[in-house]
Amino acid sequence: MMAKKKEANTKIRLATAWLGGCSGCHMSFLDLDEQLLDLFAAADLVYSPIADIKEFPPNVDVTLVEGAVANVDHLELAQQIRANSKIVVSFGDCAVTGNVTSLRNRLGVDDLLTAVYHEGPGNLPRGGEVDKVMPALLPKVLPLHQVIPVDATIPGCPPDPERIWTAVSALLAGKEATLPEKMRMFG
Amino acid sequence: MSVITLTLNGEMISGLTGQTLLEVIREHGVELPTLCHLEGISERGGCRLCMVEVNGRMTAACVTKANEGMHVNTHTEKLQNYRRMILELLFAERNHVCAVCVMNGHCELQSVAAAQGMDSVRYDYLSPELPMDASHKRFVLDHNRCILCTRCLRVCDEVEGAHTWELKGRGIHSMVITDLNGPWGESPSCTSCGKCVQVCPTGALYDQGSTVAEMEKKHDFLPWILGGRGKKEWNW
Numbered sequence: 356m357m358a359k360k361k362e363a364n365t366k367i368r369l370a371t372a373w374l375g376g377c378s379g380c381h382m383s384f385l386d387l388d389e390q391l392l393d394l395f396a397a398a399d400l401v402y403s404p405i406a407d408i409k410e411f412p413p414n415v416d417v418t419l420v421e422g423a424v425a426n427v428d429h430l431e432l433a434q435q436i437r438a439n440s441k442i443v444v445s446f447g448d449c450a451v452t453g454n455v456t457s458l459r460n461r462l463g464v465d466d467l468l469t470a471v472y473h474e475g476p477g478n479l480p481r482g483g484e485v486d487k488v489m490p491a492l493l494p495k496v497l498p499l500h501q502v503i504p505v506d507a508t509i510p511g512c513p514p515d516p517e518r519i520w521t522a523v524s525a526l527l528a529g530k531e532a533t534l535p536e537k538m539r540m541f542g
Numbered sequence: 543m544s545v546i547t548l549t550l551n552g553e554m555i556s557g558l559t560g561q562t563l564l565e566v567i568r569e570h571g572v573e574l575p576t577l578c579h580l581e582g583i584s585e586r587g588g589c590r591l592c593m594v595e596v597n598g599r600m601t602a603a604c605v606t607k608a609n610e611g612m613h614v615n616t617h618t619e620k621l622q623n624y625r626r627m628i629l630e631l632l633f634a635e636r637n638h639v640c641a642v643c644v645m646n647g648h649c650e651l652q653s654v655a656a657a658q659g660m661d662s663v664r665y666d667y668l669s670p671e672l673p674m675d676a677s678h679k680r681f682v683l684d685h686n687r688c689i690l691c692t693r694c695l696r697v698c699d700e701v702e703g704a705h706t707w708e709l710k711g712r713g714i715h716s717m718v719i720t721d722l723n724g725p726w727g728e729s730p731s732c733t734s735c736g737k738c739v740q741v742c743p744t745g746a747l748y749d750q751g752s753t754v755a756e757m758e759k760k761h762d763f764l765p766w767i768l769g770g771r772g773k774k775e776w777n778w
Contacts, residue, residue, distance in 0.1 A: 448641055451662050452633070455641060460669035495669070500662050508661045512641030539656040542640030542647065542755075 367527055368416045369394075370402035371446070372436055374429040375456040375496060376422030380447035381405060383513035384419070390520050397527050411435045417526050419446040419509070423456040424497045428490035437503040442526060446519075448512040448541055450499040455512070457496035464492045507532040510541050548612040563603035563614060564592050572616050575625060575654045577743055578691035579604045582764035583700055586692055590628055591654065593621060600624075622658070629655045634665040635714065636672065637686040643745040646755040650743035651689060675720075677727030680750055681739050683718070688746035690716050694738035701767060706732040718746075737763070 373381060381404060387394065401415060402408045411432065418440040424433055437443055448454035459467050499505055509522045509532070522532035543558040550570055557566035562585070567574055577589040587605035594603045595615040603616075615621070632638070632651060640646050672685040695707040695718065706729055710719045720726045739747040740759050748757045770776050 445662070452639075453667060454639060457667065457669065458637075458639060458642075460667065461637075461671040495667075498662065498667075501666070505662070510661070536656050536659075539659070539661065540640075540647075540652055541655070542643065542649075542652060 367398040368401045368412075368414060369398040370400070370411070370415045370418040370436070370440065371404070372402065372411070372418060372420045372422075372432060373404040374420060374422030374432065374450070374499075375425030376447060376449040377455070378404070378421070379513040380419075380421040380449075380511075383447075383511075383516055384519055386516045387520060388516070390516070394523065394527075411439055413439050415440040417442045417444065417523075419444045419523075420450050420499055421446045423449040423453045424493065424499060424502045425456055426490040426492050430493065430502060433499060433502050442506045443499075443503065444522065444526070444532065445499045445505045445508040447514055448510055451508045451510050452541060453496050453498045454541075457498075460495050464494055467492070509534070510539060512542055514538075546608060546610040548608060548610065548614060550614050551616055557608045559608075561608050563594060563596070563601075563606045563608050563612075566608045567594070567603055567614070567616060574603060574616060575658060576604065577650060577654060577689060578693065580693050580697075580741055580761065580764070582761075582768050583693065583696040583741070586696065589689070589691055591625055593624060595621060625658050626660055629658055629660050630663045630665055632689050633660075633663050634667050636668070636670060636688065638744070639686075642754055643687060644748045644752040644754060644757040645687070645745035645759075648755070648758045649745060675726045676750070677725035678729075678732070678734070678750070679727060680734055681726070681736065682748055682750055682752075683720075683726055684746055684748070685717060686746075687744045688718060689744055690718070691743060692718070693741040693743065694718060694747060697737045697741045697764070701764065702733060702735050702737050704731050704733050704735075707738060 371381065371384065400406050401412050418436050420436060420443060424430055445451045449456045462470065507522065509518055511518055518534060518538045521534055521538060525532045543560055545556050546559055547554060547556050550567060550572065555570050564574060564579065575591040577591055578586045579592065585604045587602040590602055592603040593600050595618055596606065597613050638651065640649070640652050643649065674685065675683040692709065695709065698707045699705040706720050708719050710717050710723060720729045721731055726732065739749065740763065741761060742759065745757060
């Protein structure tokens with residue numbers, strides 16, 4: 356059975372995505388170190404900011420989503436992830452609660468852009484015209500589960516590798532990613 | 543004091559008249575979560591986490607006296623569900639951003655949420671704009687982290703005897719204030735004893751200069767002071 360699982364076509368299709376977050380959760384993911392070897396013996400990484408894949412692929416088994424939903428691009432990717440993934444995991448506090456990314460929620464979007472780009476020191480990078488290149492900010496930064504249904508959460512800022520491994524190894528074994536109390540704390 | 547018998551989660555137990563349900567329940571090894579309760583100061587019954595079912599009716603165990611013949615259930619599905627809702631509402635009401643809080647890793651709200659299995663918040667975060675008061679030379683008040691447990695009010699009034707702290711407003715607009723809502727640093731009644739800071743369960747009150755996860759609080763001064771008072775060991 357184990358040998359069969361290791362064949363490429365029976366491997367679990369794993370994806371990780373990066374929305375409104377600092378990438379610290381992905382750094383912690385890389386801190387799995389030698390457990391990454393066990394992970395990739397059982398799973399193929401089919402989409403990730405640490406792999407150069409442009410489009411979110413279909414038929415993904417498990418997707419870990421770092422970051423909160425802060426702009427229209429995040430919203431679109433989140434919906435695509437949900438449509439193409441069997442299991443979606445909120446990966447880290449920004450995805451779970453909004454966390455630091457949502458600190459701007461007390462400000463309106465216009466006030467926010469003014470405070471950061473117009474009233475700040477130095478020259479403005481661009482004029483006051485509407486920028487057609489950058490994705491528009493949402494009025495409020497939202498945790499992932501308020502945008503799409505989420506199947507599991509890995510809290511932490513960032514979640515330490517032990518938490519990630521506990522959740523991911525359970526998911527790879529087809530079990531629920533329920534974390535023990537010590538691994539459930541935010542922050 | 544006379545002995546009473548009651549039923550706790552289907553088992554017959556005994557307690558003493560005058561004890562609260564919370565005391566009796568904890569004495570029998572059943573853990574109930576609390577946030578506003580603190581040994582040594584009066585009960586408030588405000589956080590509602592210690593709610594139990596007594597003969598099918600919900601009541602806060604910290605403010606209910608144990609009585610003969612009570613049938614008490616502590617962990618029914620309904621109660622556990624309400625406990626999670628209460629915690630989620632606390633997180634949604636103000637800006638509890640654990641990752642950048644001075645009490646990260648030592649906070650009672652954070653640990654109670656983890657213990658009760660709160661994995662996310664189902665309600666919309668209100669993200670209110672709330673001030674901080676850093677006018678005191680030793681301490682800081684951050685309303686963003688305050689859960690209105692009023693431990694600070696009670697310890698200041700009942701143990702320090704200063705009654706610097708009060709509540710203003712109602713419901714979701716309630717805020718803790720010092721004296722007549724002036725800056726803490728200008729409070730004529732505050733003795734700067736720091737008891738309020740030590741009993742605060744979250745990062746709402748902390749020492750000046752603390753940064754993320756640096757603040758830890760100690761409650762052990764309370765039984766020490768109160769015990770000494772009770773035994774008349776303080777003669778000055």
